Amino acid sequence: MGINFRKETFRDDFTFRNSPENIRRFPFPYHEDAYMYSVNIEPHVPGPKNSVFEHLVDVDEHYVSEMQDRAMVLAEDPLRCQSLPHMTLAGWDLLELLMTEKAASYPEHFSLTREGDRWHWINRPLGIDDTFTFGDVSTLPYGPMEYITRQSQGDFAILDQRDNNLWMDAGMITTQADWSLDFDIGMNFFEWHAPVPLAHEMGVFTRALKYLTNIQQGKPARRLNWTMTINPRLDTSPENFHKWGGDRLTVTPENVGQKVHLRVELQSFWRLPRSNALVFPIRCYLLKMDELVTVPKWARRFHRVLRDLPVELAEYKGLTRYRQTTVEWLSKHDDGAPTSPGFSPD
Amino acid sequence: MSAGTNKLNVTVTEVVAVNELVKRFHFERTDGGNLPTFSGGAHVVVEMRDGDTTRLNPYSLMSSPLATRDYTISVRRDDVGRGGSLFMHNRVKRGMEMVISYPVNLFSLDLRAKKHLMVAGGIGITPFLAQTAQLASSGGNFELHYTCRSESLGSYTEVLRERYGNRVNLYYDEHNERIPLDRLLATQPLGTHIYVCGPAGMIKWVRDTAAAHGWPDDSVHYEHFAAPQPGTPFDVRLAVSGLEIHVGEQQSLLEAIEAAGVDPPYLCRGGVCGQCETNVISYDGTFKHNDHWLSDEEHCSGKKIMPCVSRFEGRSLVLER
Numbered sequence: 001m002g003i004n005f006r007k008e009t010f011r012d013d014f015t016f017r018n019s020p021e022n023i024r025r026f027p028f029p030y031h032e033d034a035y036m037y038s039v040n041i042e043p044h045v046p047g048p049k050n051s052v053f054e055h056l057v058d059v060d061e062h063y064v065s066e067m068q069d070r071a072m073v074l075a076e077d078p079l080r081c082q083s084l085p086h087m088t089l090a091g092w093d094l095l096e097l098l099m100t101e102k103a104a105s106y107p108e109h110f111s112l113t114r115e116g117d118r119w120h121w122i123n124r125p126l127g128i129d130d131t132f133t134f135g136d137v138s139t140l141p142y143g144p145m146e147y148i149t150r151q152s153q154g155d156f157a158i159l160d161q162r163d164n165n166l167w168m169d170a171g172m173i174t175t176q177a178d179w180s181l182d183f184d185i186g187m188n189f190f191e192w193h194a195p196v197p198l199a200h201e202m203g204v205f206t207r208a209l210k211y212l213t214n215i216q217q218g219k220p221a222r223r224l225n226w227t228m229t230i231n232p233r234l235d236t237s238p239e240n241f242h243k244w245g246g247d248r249l250t251v252t253p254e255n256v257g258q259k260v261h262l263r264v265e266l267q268s269f270w271r272l273p274r275s276n277a278l279v280f281p282i283r284c285y286l287l288k289m290d291e292l293v294t295v296p297k298w299a300r301r302f303h304r305v306l307r308d309l310p311v312e313l314a315e316y317k318g319l320t321r322y323r324q325t326t327v328e329w330l331s332k333h334d335d336g337a338p339t340s341p342g343f344s345p346d
Numbered sequence: 347m348s349a350g351t352n353k354l355n356v357t358v359t360e361v362v363a364v365n366e367l368v369k370r371f372h373f374e375r376t377d378g379g380n381l382p383t384f385s386g387g388a389h390v391v392v393e394m395r396d397g398d399t400t401r402l403n404p405y406s407l408m409s410s411p412l413a414t415r416d417y418t419i420s421v422r423r424d425d426v427g428r429g430g431s432l433f434m435h436n437r438v439k440r441g442m443e444m445v446i447s448y449p450v451n452l453f454s455l456d457l458r459a460k461k462h463l464m465v466a467g468g469i470g471i472t473p474f475l476a477q478t479a480q481l482a483s484s485g486g487n488f489e490l491h492y493t494c495r496s497e498s499l500g501s502y503t504e505v506l507r508e509r510y511g512n513r514v515n516l517y518y519d520e521h522n523e524r525i526p527l528d529r530l531l532a533t534q535p536l537g538t539h540i541y542v543c544g545p546a547g548m549i550k551w552v553r554d555t556a557a558a559h560g561w562p563d564d565s566v567h568y569e570h571f572a573a574p575q576p577g578t579p580f581d582v583r584l585a586v587s588g589l590e591i592h593v594g595e596q597q598s599l600l601e602a603i604e605a606a607g608v609d610p611p612y613l614c615r616g617g618v619c620g621q622c623e624t625n626v627i628s629y630d631g632t633f634k635h636n637d638h639w640l641s642d643e644e645h646c647s648g649k650k651i652m653p654c655v656s657r658f659e660g661r662s663l664v665l666e667r
Contacts, residue, residue, distance in 0.1 A: 161454070162456050216352070216613070217384070219448075273385060276455075
């Protein structure tokens, strides 16, 4: 049975919503009633059926509409997709990874036939049927990274590994939580994380870098990160701050359920075989407060997490303006009952 | 969480005597199909089951990254080593099934380089065989300088010359030929990266000379696997697992820890990657540090040891494992 792709928007009239089945598979990120940074990395292995971890590269009901939104972002601002000259080989690595994973996990939607360097790729949801020569850029309409990431949900940062550091040397970034590829391109791991509060002092980045530079081929890893977004807008970039920054002033007790979204990033980390680079797919999942409270455990827990969040974190995540209104709204869905450990709905 | 790597079940499909000291081994996937793609400079760890002893030795992949039907490695026989190379030479035969790790690259090309200047000594040629194949396929600019003891002991000199013509420069000790390193380092175009793999003395010579010529550190790359050295046996207490272990003369500390059923993370098993770094809880004796990972200060501190290549002599050693 195939996925029923929704037709919806992430801008203007914001018709995005989750089906009841999709709410149940949302990657709720809190395993207890409080949140603090940790290097919460685990092996990226296939997880339970009907979860976002079922396949290593997740495709869901928002796929087609998200790809249309990406195309609109790129038409307005081509610099959201950049690849420094030495990163083309890593782009081919990524194309191979995404095509083989998608074709293996969703054969009804994607297929890949390889005869030597001659590859035939069919993407049925987007109506794409292309034959090309692997390794020959002239046989694709875009560079290999741009070609495949115009067909893949989530942002992609490709990091070159050298001098015991990681360098943000390529990426497709259109669904980001307020950071800019054009600003970060060419930076190393410590430079692009410089704005994050508290974590440097805790030594989080030194440990994380050591771990990431040792990620091995065939052993990808993952972590969850989160923030909140007003209106289901994928493109909350600094470039477009003028379009979405003001949304944060529009939250009222009456519209919290529809306007306020929990935004979870499933970040995974993969070693690319030919280039020895790393790719970080950063997949964004949005959940309306009205949708979140349909799961009583999540309603109780998110209320407690948001209420008790350290002020520096709330400030960094940009939640300050609507945090109190949202906490009050959520408090009506928290009867004080204990919650069970772990992420999943009861 | 252990870093480590996935394993591959392979069958030895060919063993070729390259010369008096070097044999080449070809591995294919036992269940058929292609092996994982890799990048030039990568190594695999080969597991050698020799009765009660299991040795795990890293070897550079020398086959082309573009052809992954098989992997090939070359092993130089070391008659006074701990027996890994002798096992490969004397016991590994065509048709044998073995276990190797996924490829790991700790000696990767810097793809920003405008030119790749490669310096190899002896069996240190193997990673360059893969790297030159990778670069040649994509029009990369490289130049190889390869020094061997004698013409008869020079591995793959002819095949390299045949493939790449005068991009390959050969030097033989028996003819008193020496790489003109000063001239080479003084005349490279801006954006050149240098790569060196060979005996420790050669690596030091190239690094020191490059530094003296003002080359930036991050343009100088080297592969420096120290093979674990045999030594006096010693006893160790593993505090976390509550085990007492004995490290034999021909065994590394890491191998003894593994033989006791404890699995520390590892990647290179040669003292460079840092994965198996282990805290020392207490000791009475002298460390024999052989790694390239810990700083001099850490070597003197008595607080850390790299069990893949380093040893200990003395009355007692307690590790946090």
